[in-house]
Amino acid sequence: MTTPIMPINVGNTGxxxxxxxxxMLMTPGLAFFYGGLVGRKNVLTIMAQSFMSLGWTTVLWFAFGYSMSFGPTWHGIIGDPTYYAFMRGVTLHTMFGGNDAGIPLIVHVAYQMMFAIITPALITGAFANRVTVKAYFLFLTAWLIFVYFPFVHMVWSPNGLLAQWGVLDFAGGIVVHNTAGFAALASILYVGRRSFVENKPHNVPLIALGTGLLWFGWYGFNAGSELRVDYVTCSAFLNTDVAASFAGTTWFFLEWSHSKQPKLIGLLTGAVAGLATVTPAAGYISLGSAATIGVIAAVVCYFAVMMKNRLGWDDALDVWGVHGVGGLLGTILLGVFADKAWNAAGANGLLLGDASFLWKQVVAAVVSGIWAFVFTYGMLWVIDRFTPVKVDPKTQESGLDAALHGEEAYTQGL
Structure with a gap:
């Protein structure tokens, strides 16, 4: 007697x-965003780091990453790396069992793989213009294995430690932005300041293009995290845009009042801060809460960047101030604004009387940030014992594109 094949839900699968x-499009978008922010002599290097993640992370995900993230649990901390290794046992008709959405497992593998790709790529903006290719490759590999995969399992796998405790993260405030942001902070403190500092972006239209692609892709990032089409999908979609728009506008006017000039880069940076901050909450809150989170995100992230500048941290592209602080803030604000009226599978936050849920969100955000920071710092120290992490001052001054890659983004004289 043959086992019946479960029916596929065509709408949800499509x-x-x-x-x-x-x-997937967000990673090239990030490459454009970061590429425009750096100087002309380092465009290809920062873009190559994003595309390296696009390729190599896929290989790791196929080999054991998905299995470590969503395989049978080991004490709620990590999945069995052999269970789905090299997609073992996955057939054309294997269905995803995480809910009743009726999507094939290979669709879930693909969707979650795109999250794995962009997360370490976010970190690269912190140490722009000063890390060797070998060191970055080793960093990318170890960081995925020891930071990203475990937190995916703990937060998003049904048997994960934090998931079982009641922690919520709709689309990656903890898993993506908080871990990447605090890994970025560890990176800049270990690697140190650039020997040759270029703080003026070389191509603002490229930044705008990258922001547009990120914003566009973020609808899939947040709305898709419901893994099906329903009412929550719709609210997460609009919450994404509302938070980004309120944050971008708030940052724009806040910076205008300080610098006395309306800055396009400020508007774009603010929008990204809003997107990062609403990510953990997108499918659990009302539209009004999304607008409020957008305003709070702009103010807090703006002053986090100002604080970074006063402390002399060389976070070249403000990864910690935007993504790290945004992810931390959004995870905590979810504990304040969560509303079961907008998602029955979620929770009620502090404003609706559940202080214990806020406490869980705070603990999860702090623990994930500390682990990402400590492991990243230690990992870079270990890598430095085998191959230099930091590019020498002469190469930094001449530019990494020609020195490391033998390529240039622009022909000299143009």
Whole structure:
């Protein structure tokens, strides 16, 4: 007697394939965003780091990453790396069992893979213009294995330690932005300041293009995290845009009042801060809460960047101030604004009387940030014992594109 094949939900499957494509597009978008922010002599290096993640993370995900993230649990901390190794046992008709959405497992593999790709790529903006290719490759590999995969399992796997405790993270405030942001902070403190500092972006239109692609892809990032099409999908979609718009506008006017000039880069940076901050909460809150989170995100992240500047931290592209602080803030604000009226599978936050849920969110945000920071700092120290992490001052001054890659983004004289 043969086992019946579960029916596929065509609508949900098509939607999730679209969302997977949108999230994939965010990594090239990030490459454009970062590429415009750095100087002319380092454009290709920062873009190459994003595309390296696009390729190498896929290999690791296929080999054992998905299995470590969503395989049978080991004490709620990590999945069995052999269970789905090299997609063992996954057939055309294997269905994803995490809910009743009716999507094939290979669709879930693809969607979550896109998250794994962009997360370490976010960190690269912190140590822009000063890390060797070998060191970055080793960093990318170790960081995924010891930081990203375990936190995916703990937060998003049904048997994960934090998931079982009641921690919520709709689309990656803890898993993506908080871990990446505090890993970025560890990176800048270990690697140190650039020997040759270029703080003036070389191509603002490229930054705008990258922001547009990130914003566009973020709809798949947040709305797709419901893994199906329903009312929550719709609210997460609009919450994404509302938070980004309120944050971008708030940052724009806040910076205008300080610098006396309306800055396009400020508007774009603020929008990204809003997107990062609403990510953990997108499917659990009301539209009004999304607007409030957008305003709070702009103010807090703006002053986090100002504080970074006063402390002399050389976070070249403000990864910690935007993504780290945004992810931490959004995770905590979810504990304040969560509302079961907008998602029955969620929780009620502090404003609706549940202080214990806020406490869980705070603990999860702090623990994930500390682990990402400590492991990243220690890992870079170990890598430095085998191959230099930091590029020498002469190479930094001449530019990493030509020195490390033998390529240039622009022909000299143009």
């Amino acid at each position: 939607f999730m394939l679209l969302c997977s494509s949108l999230v």
